[in-house]
Amino acid sequence: MRIGVRIAGDSLHGVAVAEREICGSVTERVLPGPGISAAFERTLDSLLSGSHSEKLPVSITFDVSRLLVPSELERVVALRIAPRPPIDAAHEYAGETAARHCDKVEHITGGFTKEGDEIAALDLKQVRSIALEEPPGRRYVVTGVGSSVNPVHEVEASRVLFNEAKPASVNHSHSYHNSSFAIRERTAVINSALLSSGERIVTSLAKVVAKHAPQARLHVMTNDGGAVPLSALAVKPVHSMLSTGAAELVGAAVLAGVDDGWIVIERDDGAVLGEMTGGTPTVTSRSRLGSAELIATRAAQLMPNRDGLIGDWMGVPTVVRTGADSRGLAADASGIAAEVDLAALGAACAPVVEWLERDVKIRSEAEKDQVLAASEAKVRVRLVSNGVPPSLVRILEARVIGASYENSNTVALRVRGVGGLLPSEMLARRTS
Amino acid sequence: MIALGEQHIRDLHTGAIFTACMINPDWAHEQMDRVLIQLREGGSPLHLCSPEELEPEGLVVAVGYVSNGLPPSDLRPVGDEFTRSLQILQDSLDRPIAGVMPLAAGGLNALVPPLAAMQFGVPVVDADPMGRVFPLVNQTVFTLAKLPAGPIAAAGATGEVAFLQVEDPVRVDRLLRALAGVYGGWAATASYPMSAETLARYGVRKSLSKLIAIGSILGSNNDSDAKYEALRRSVGVKLSLRARVSDLAWFARGTLPGQTARPSSVALVEETNGRIVQLMVQNEVVILLVDGAIRASVPDVITMLHAHDGSPATIEDLWVGNMIDIVVMHADAAWYSPEGIELAGPKAFGGLGLDV
Numbered sequence: 001m002r003i004g005v006r007i008a009g010d011s012l013h014g015v016a017v018a019e020r021e022i023c024g025s026v027t028e029r030v031l032p033g034p035g036i037s038a039a040f041e042r043t044l045d046s047l048l049s050g051s052h053s054e055k056l057p058v059s060i061t062f063d064v065s066r067l068l069v070p071s072e073l074e075r076v077v078a079l080r081i082a083p084r085p086p087i088d089a090a091h092e093y094a095g096e097t098a099a100r101h102c103d104k105v106e107h108i109t110g111g112f113t114k115e116g117d118e119i120a121a122l123d124l125k126q127v128r129s130i131a132l133e134e135p136p137g138r139r140y141v142v143t144g145v146g147s148s149v150n151p152v153h154e155v156e157a158s159r160v161l162f163n164e165a166k167p168a169s170v171n172h173s174h175s176y177h178n179s180s181f182a183i184r185e186r187t188a189v190i191n192s193a194l195l196s197s198g199e200r201i202v203t204s205l206a207k208v209v210a211k212h213a214p215q216a217r218l219h220v221m222t223n224d225g226g227a228v229p230l231s232a233l234a235v236k237p238v239h240s241m242l243s244t245g246a247a248e249l250v251g252a253a254v255l256a257g258v259d260d261g262w263i264v265i266e267r268d269d270g271a272v273l274g275e276m277t278g279g280t281p282t283v284t285s286r287s288r289l290g291s292a293e294l295i296a297t298r299a300a301q302l303m304p305n306r307d308g309l310i311g312d313w314m315g316v317p318t319v320v321r322t323g324a325d326s327r328g329l330a331a332d333a334s335g336i337a338a339e340v341d342l343a344a345l346g347a348a349c350a351p352v353v354e355w356l357e358r359d360v361k362i363r364s365e366a367e368k369d370q371v372l373a374a375s376e377a378k379v380r381v382r383l384v385s386n387g388v389p390p391s392l393v394r395i396l397e398a399r400v401i402g403a404s405y406e407n408s409n410t411v412a413l414r415v416r417g418v419g420g421l422l423p424s425e426m427l428a429r430r431t432s
Numbered sequence: 433m434i435a436l437g438e439q440h441i442r443d444l445h446t447g448a449i450f451t452a453c454m455i456n457p458d459w460a461h462e463q464m465d466r467v468l469i470q471l472r473e474g475g476s477p478l479h480l481c482s483p484e485e486l487e488p489e490g491l492v493v494a495v496g497y498v499s500n501g502l503p504p505s506d507l508r509p510v511g512d513e514f515t516r517s518l519q520i521l522q523d524s525l526d527r528p529i530a531g532v533m534p535l536a537a538g539g540l541n542a543l544v545p546p547l548a549a550m551q552f553g554v555p556v557v558d559a560d561p562m563g564r565v566f567p568l569v570n571q572t573v574f575t576l577a578k579l580p581a582g583p584i585a586a587a588g589a590t591g592e593v594a595f596l597q598v599e600d601p602v603r604v605d606r607l608l609r610a611l612a613g614v615y616g617g618w619a620a621t622a623s624y625p626m627s628a629e630t631l632a633r634y635g636v637r638k639s640l641s642k643l644i645a646i647g648s649i650l651g652s653n654n655d656s657d658a659k660y661e662a663l664r665r666s667v668g669v670k671l672s673l674r675a676r677v678s679d680l681a682w683f684a685r686g687t688l689p690g691q692t693a694r695p696s697s698v699a700l701v702e703e704t705n706g707r708i709v710q711l712m713v714q715n716e717v718v719i720l721l722v723d724g725a726i727r728a729s730v731p732d733v734i735t736m737l738h739a740h741d742g743s744p745a746t747i748e749d750l751w752v753g754n755m756i757d758i759v760v761m762h763a764d765a766a767w768y769s770p771e772g773i774e775l776a777g778p779k780a781f782g783g784l785g786l787d788v
Contacts, residue, residue, distance in 0.1 A: 090469040091511035114501040180505035277753035
């Protein structure tokens, strides 16, 4: 049995899928006081006591993006490692997000070239003096020039902070793949601001599952429409902050049996357009929430379905209606009415996902093939260790691409693997 | 001479991304942010003028990043690099600089002059050496006119600055590329010093105002059909086709000496009739093939738009499954002369493995 749970601020929606059928669907109100835990407990009770109660849940996947709220109270200390500090405000600026969430920006001498060679030695004395100045319990983000190739300065600075600053957390920006210092830092800053939220959610959900379904594998939806182990939410919540739209798209694809093609989701608050390719949402490498700044997270490409957006070249998109729309228009043959929560269904059916993105130095075709094979193997192993049967692992993309105007032997490597059934294989009977 | 405001800068940014087909548009976005902050807080006026609006003997200098390693979005400029290069060049030539132009009319370098101009207190000149972006510093209409590229000043984010007494444009590229590598990824250069009169005679004219016009079209809220129609009317479109990315590959082949990166290939499937489309990328999009036949090649400007809304797409958007519109435009007429084709045509880009 696969259970998907979407948790919004005041409601919780659960869907169970077993033997290629939707075998349960529940909506619970989240009441002040007992909160999410109680609502989730009731949801789990209800789904497990249904007709498939004899089947132990094999996986529970949560979509929690609406719960992830950046903390305004825990402001971040940003350490920027570069050869020299900026001379003015225009060159200090690294975006609105950093300005909003960082109450202190410290410049540390250091940094690496794209080849991984040191441009300037890391000034650990500066890091130590910052560590001693700041009160314990602060959150730090450390970003170094060239850290996507050589993260040693970020790691060294973090080591000093852990040893001497008693921090609540230290985030390295090299964990986020992008060629922009500001985007890496911004992503780490938002991640830091979401950590408390992510940790609280993981603890409360894991407690309930331990009581009611201790054997279950727990996952959380990611922004790309995949799922990763729930523990990742306490470490990199930023990759789950935009997941609801992606979960809805996967849910719509499952309901319509679409592995490849455009899907319009008509909701009470407007329609969005997305695309499935190879059973997963088409994604972009960087994303943003509304008009917010770009962050380094792979996210499903979803667009408000305004007039003129759907061209002839797209073919006829599949229309899935949800919310009040689905009840009034279910008879319309051109669309599919969703009688369950799409995001919860998407969470129940989302494939486990694994990415590997980094800059690598290679000098020949043979080295390229070797690096790709090793990276692909790493992604396969990670997926299997996250509970995917080896036969269900699919590598959707494994390639390197040259970086313009950069070192000719440093290339960007990207491998995307997923584990699980295709949307069209999830349900035997479609809702129509 | 016109005063440039925030909307001009935003349009310049959009036009610059479109014409360069950048690997990562954030490089230009961050430069735009710096220009906007300087506009709001720096207190210096920003003007765009034609070469004729300057004194004929007024000294105009090209400013731009020359890269070899980390991009300016990673190794971020400190802020004094271009002013240091301009000051050293001005001092060595013993002539005041009257205006700055971009080293290339596209990409990040199109956004360098507004900031450098405000910092140095001079106008931006509406002309440039390329009329588009080429990878090499010597791929300019000034090289075709046998004008020297030097002397040159080049500063790094490390605080170091070099003055190069060099004239041969090919040597200029080699030297700057080496310096850029040693600086950690890029050099902030001031090059091609010349009089406004010479620039008016040999440079590519109105290149920045063209980018601003393109940006105002593509940045509008119109749908993609309306944008394409406006683009055709405004700047002319040689060819456009819609295709879906099906494969990306990197060729582990060396390039010609002086070329800065090994090439990549992007395979796409044309949406309407299934023809195989291939883009050969070597810093810029160099060649467009359809079913194996070359349909466009440098010096043509080969670039991309998002199919769904007609906004500029970049190399970053070439993910398998994504749909893009490929747009081809003519470059400046000087590039279609035999000398222009030799300097910046397909044969100038080694490593593509094509018999062109």
